Amino acid sequence: MSASPVVAxxxxxxxxxxxxxxxxxxxxxxxxxxxxxxxxILLARVPPWEVDDLVQDVFLSALRQLGNLRDDGAFxxxxxxxxxxxxxxxxxxxxxxxxxxxxxxxxxxxSSEAIAALDAIRSxxxxxxxxxxxxxxxxxxxxxxxxxxxxxAASVRVNLxxxxxxxxxxxxxxxxx
Amino acid sequence: MRNDYLWDGSGAPDPxxxxxxxxxxxxxxxxxxPHTRTRWIAIAAALVMGxxxxxxxxxxxxxxxxxxxARTGTGRLQVGETLETGxxxxxxxxxxxxxxxEVEANxxxxxxxxxxxxxxxxxxxxxxxxxxxxxxxxxVVDTPLAVATDLGCFYTLEVGKDGAGLLHVTAGxxxxxxxxxxxxxxxxxxxxxxxGYGPGTPYREEAPAPLRQALQDFDFAHGGExxxxxxxxxxxxxxAFTLWHLxxxxxxxxxxxxxxxxAALVAPPAGVTRDAIxxxxxxxxxxxxxxxxxxxxxxxxxxxxxxx
Numbered sequence: 001m002s003a004s005p006v007v008a009x010x011x012x013x014x015x016x017x018x019x020x021x022x023x024x025x026x027x028x029x030x031x032x033x034x035x036x037x038x039x040x041i042l043l044a045r046v047p048p049w050e051v052d053d054l055v056q057d058v059f060l061s062a063l064r065q066l067g068n069l070r071d072d073g074a075f076x077x078x079x080x081x082x083x084x085x086x087x088x089x090x091x092x093x094x095x096x097x098x099x100x101x102x103x104x105x106x107x108x109x110x111s112s113e114a115i116a117a118l119d120a121i122r123s124x125x126x127x128x129x130x131x132x133x134x135x136x137x138x139x140x141x142x143x144x145x146x147x148x149x150x151x152x153a154a155s156v157r158v159n160l161x162x163x164x165x166x167x168x169x170x171x172x173x174x175x176x177x
Numbered sequence: 178m179r180n181d182y183l184w185d186g187s188g189a190p191d192p193x194x195x196x197x198x199x200x201x202x203x204x205x206x207x208x209x210x211p212h213t214r215t216r217w218i219a220i221a222a223a224l225v226m227g228x229x230x231x232x233x234x235x236x237x238x239x240x241x242x243x244x245x246x247a248r249t250g251t252g253r254l255q256v257g258e259t260l261e262t263g264x265x266x267x268x269x270x271x272x273x274x275x276x277x278x279e280v281e282a283n284x285x286x287x288x289x290x291x292x293x294x295x296x297x298x299x300x301x302x303x304x305x306x307x308x309x310x311x312x313x314x315x316x317v318v319d320t321p322l323a324v325a326t327d328l329g330c331f332y333t334l335e336v337g338k339d340g341a342g343l344l345h346v347t348a349g350x351x352x353x354x355x356x357x358x359x360x361x362x363x364x365x366x367x368x369x370x371x372x373g374y375g376p377g378t379p380y381r382e383e384a385p386a387p388l389r390q391a392l393q394d395f396d397f398a399h400g401g402e403x404x405x406x407x408x409x410x411x412x413x414x415x416x417a418f419t420l421w422h423l424x425x426x427x428x429x430x431x432x433x434x435x436x437x438x439x440a441a442l443v444a445p446p447a448g449v450t451r452d453a454i455x456x457x458x459x460x461x462x463x464x465x466x467x468x469x470x471x472x473x474x475x476x477x478x479x480x481x482x483x484x485x
Contacts, residue, residue: 028347028365031331039206048204053310055206059331059348060277060308110203117200136194137201141185160183168193 012147016075020066027066031059034076036138037148038083043137044122044130045087048110054090058083077150120170121163128163131156240291243271259287262303272296275311276327280304289319304335313350322370323355330364342370345382353379360422363471371397378422385411392419395427405431409438417443417469424454424462443468 012033018026038058042051061082069078110118121129121136134140134149142160146153182191241253244260246268254260254270262268262284270278275296280286284303290296296311299319309316309327316327321340325332330349336342344353345367353360353368355375360368368379377396380389391407394400405427412420420439427435432455445454446468449461 028331031348032364036206043204051204052206056308056310056331056348063308063331111200114200114203117197118204133201135183136197137204138206139198139202142181142183143185157184164183164194167197 012075013072016066016069016072019063020069020072027063030075034079034148035059036140037076037134037145038079040134040138040140041080041083041130042087043118044126044133045084046090048118050090054086058086061086074150076148080149116174117171120167120174123170124163124166127155127159128166131159132163132167135160242273242288242291242296245269245271254288256288256291259285261285272309272311272316275316276307276309278308279306281306300334300336302336302338302340304333306333307331309349320370322372322374323353323376326352326354328352328361332362340370340372344368344370358426361418363418366418369393369396378419378426380419381415384416384419387411388416388419402431405434409434412438412442414442418466418471421462421466421469425457429455439465 012030015026015030015033019030035055038055039051042054042058046054058079062079065082069075118137121132123129124132131145131151134145135142140148142153142156145151146156149156151159182188183194241255243251244254245251246262246266248266260268260270260280262280262282264282266282266284268280270280272278273291273293273296278298281304284305285301286303286305287299287301288297289299294315295317296315297317297319301321305318307316307318307327308331311327313328314326318325318327318334320334320336320342322342325334325344328350330351331347332349332351333345333347334342335344342353344351344362346362346364348364350364351362353362353370353376355370358375360376360379362368362379365383366379366381369377371377374397378392380392387407388411391400391404391411395404395408398404408419408423417439420435420442423435424432424439433451436451436454440451443465445451445461445465449464453461454465
């Protein structure tokens with residue numbers, strides 16, 4: 001019986017390599033670092049109350065498929081693809097819970113304004129909605145979004161600004177409706 | 178990129194972006210909590226007559242787990258049956274709708290219960306990785322020396338042939354309990370058991386080596402004051418949960434020192450007094466826990482938390 005090795009790795013690629021070799025502490029670090037990204041990608045595609053459990057599904061799936069990861073440096077993009085595929089699978093299957101349960105305690109229930117804002121973002125093109133959710137909901141910076149998803153900083157910037165421009169137009173038109 | 182609020186929050190705030198951030202924060206990812214969907218469903222089942230509850234009771238989970246192994250293919254493990262992986266073996270167990278377990282080589286386990294609301298196994302020895310998405314406390318692993326209860330997480334549990342155990346939590350929480358002594362282990366932390374002692378004090382995997390060694394001495398080798406000296410002098414803010422556990426398991430004469438060190442690392446909230454903590458006031462201990470940054474005790478209470 002030996003304690004798990006202490007991981008003092010800061011580089012994501014090194015963490016991915018260690019995790020692929022069976023180091024669960026490294027996988028835990030990756031979970032901490034990428035949880036918000038996975039959560040945001042799913043939130044862009046599935047009902048909010050399904051997201052937390054699907055996040056776990058995505059990481060479980062990633063853990064089981066780590067051996068297939070060819071480039072440890074591409075872990076973020078690879079994980080993002082698993083999350084998008086998981087959201088796609090979600091929509092292909094029948095689900096018992098498709099709407100927010102009624103009569104939830106106030107603390108559990110998003111406001112109608114919050115739901116409307118999320119719906120407005122989710123009506124945007126996929127690239128914009130995903131990037132905006134990572135920024136506005138998950139609180140990631142543009143640099144973080146680029147580093148985690150594998151997108152270039154320039155692409156993230158374009159998605160943020162164009163997406164925000166479209167979002168303002170939608171919210172403005174809804175306000176006048 | 179600087180002075181671009183939309184990019185990274187720097188520069189002059191954009192009121193519209195700020196408002197959206199505030200509105201949407203309710204959807205933000207939150208760590209170290211039990212699964213949300215199950216909690217929402219439980220609430221809905223209680224409040225919305227019949228709909229979700231009807232679904233829950235209408236599905237009859239088989240009293241067995243599916244086993245997949247490269248050596249033996251796919252089969253089912255029935256309640257009361259034992260699984261041994263042997264040298265170089267490996268198996269995957271599907272725990273009903275509750276989650277999945279990877280069983281490493283040289284492991285031996287027995288399925289004890291396979292009900293929808295209670296999945297339970299005995300890990301006699303070996304190593305498992307558990308990935309559980311069922312409601313907290315519905316998946317339990319007995320070991321020869323302690324009981325590991327899932328509170329919604331990924332974790333690894335290793336049990337030696339002498340019964341000694343090591344539990345490492347990757348995500349979420351696990352409770353490790355024996356004879357009324359319970360440890361709550363968050364992500365990134367571990368907890369050991371030893372014959373004759375039950376669960377030790379949980380610690381960060383990345384805590385300084387002297388701290389981890391001193392905890393082992395204190396918990397399992399009658400390390401006494403010298404070990405406690407090292408624990409208190411090497412613990413940092415991130416080890417506050419370790420000291421919080423120690424408060425309820427060290428000798429009464431040692432409690433003031435543990436209190437003082439914990440208070441130096443994480444100030445107790447207003448109204449929580451030294452005297453009350455040293456008298457074991459559970460409510461105040463609870464309130465202090467809320468200051469540790471590991472989630473508040475609201476959901477602990479939901480889980481019918483036991484106290485160390």
